[in-house]
Amino acid sequence: MAKRKTLFIGCGDGREILPLANHQEYLLIGLEPSDQQYAKATEALRGFPNVRIIKRRIQDWEAVEYEGDIDRIYFIFPTPVVLRDQAEEIIAKACFLLSKDGGRFHIFTEVTLSRWPDPGDKAALQEFLRVLGDGRLSVSRNEISFDELPRMVKESYCGVLFKKHNLSPFTAIEARKP
Numbered sequence: 001m002a003k004r005k006t007l008f009i010g011c012g013d014g015r016e017i018l019p020l021a022n023h024q025e026y027l028l029i030g031l032e033p034s035d036q037q038y039a040k041a042t043e044a045l046r047g048f049p050n051v052r053i054i055k056r057r058i059q060d061w062e063a064v065e066y067e068g069d070i071d072r073i074y075f076i077f078p079t080p081v082v083l084r085d086q087a088e089e090i091i092a093k094a095c096f097l098l099s100k101d102g103g104r105f106h107i108f109t110e111v112t113l114s115r116w117p118d119p120g121d122k123a124a125l126q127e128f129l130r131v132l133g134d135g136r137l138s139v140s141r142n143e144i145s146f147d148e149l150p151r152m153v154k155e156s157y158c159g160v161l162f163k164k165h166n167l168s169p170f171t172a173i174e175a176r177k178p
C-alpha cells in the first residue's frame with residue numbers, strides 16, 4: 001500500500017514529527033535548514049525507517065519526485081518574518097508538491113489578526129494569507145484555542161512555549177487545491 005506522505009516545513013528539533021513516527025502507513029519528511037535544529041531532529045528521529053529529515057529550506061528542496069504527491073503539508077509556528085519575506089516561494093513550492101486529490105496545507109501560528117499585539121507580525125500573516133489565496137488555493141482561517149491545536153503541534157517546542165503566552169487564540173489556516 002502506498003504511504004501517506006506528510007511534509008513538515010521547518011520541523012525544528014523534530015518534536016512535532018515524533019507523535020506520528022511509529023505509524024508505518026506514513027512517510028514523514030521534515031525540512032529544517034538550521035544546523036543545530038537539524039542535528040537535534042536527526043537525533044530524535046533516528047531509527048524510524050519512515051522518517052526523512054532533510055537540511056533544506058522548502059524553496060531550495062527540489063523534490064521533483066514528489067510533484068503533486070504530498071498529502072499533508074504542515075508549517076507549524078513559522079517565524080512571522082519568514083511568512084512575510086518568503087510567502088511567494090514557500091507557497092509556490094507547496095502548490096507544486098500538494099496532491100490535487102485531497103491534499104491539504106496546514107499552517108498554525110500564534111499570531112492572530114484579532115488579538116496579537118505586534119502590528120508587524122499581523123501584517124506578515126496578512127501578507128501570507130493574501131499570497132495563499134491569490135487564485136491558486138482555496139483557504140480557510142480560524143482562530144482556535146490552544147486546546148484545539150492538534151496534538152503534535154502542542155507537543156512541538158514552540159507549542160510548549162506558546163502555551164505560556166496567555167494570548168489564546170491561535171490561528172489555524174487550511175489551504176487546498178480548488
Ligand SMILES: C[S@@+](CC[C@H](N)C(=O)[O-])C[C@H]1O[C@@H](n2cnc3c(N)ncnc32)[C@H](O)[C@@H]1O
Binds near residue numbers: 015034059077078079
Ligand atoms: C519558530 S521555529 C518552529 C519550529 C517547529 N515547527 C516547532 O513548532 O517547534 C521555525 C523553524 O522554521 C525553520 N525555517 C525558517 N525558514 C524556513 C524555510 N524557508 N523552509 C523550511 N524551514 C524554515 C527555522 O530554521 C526554524 O527551525
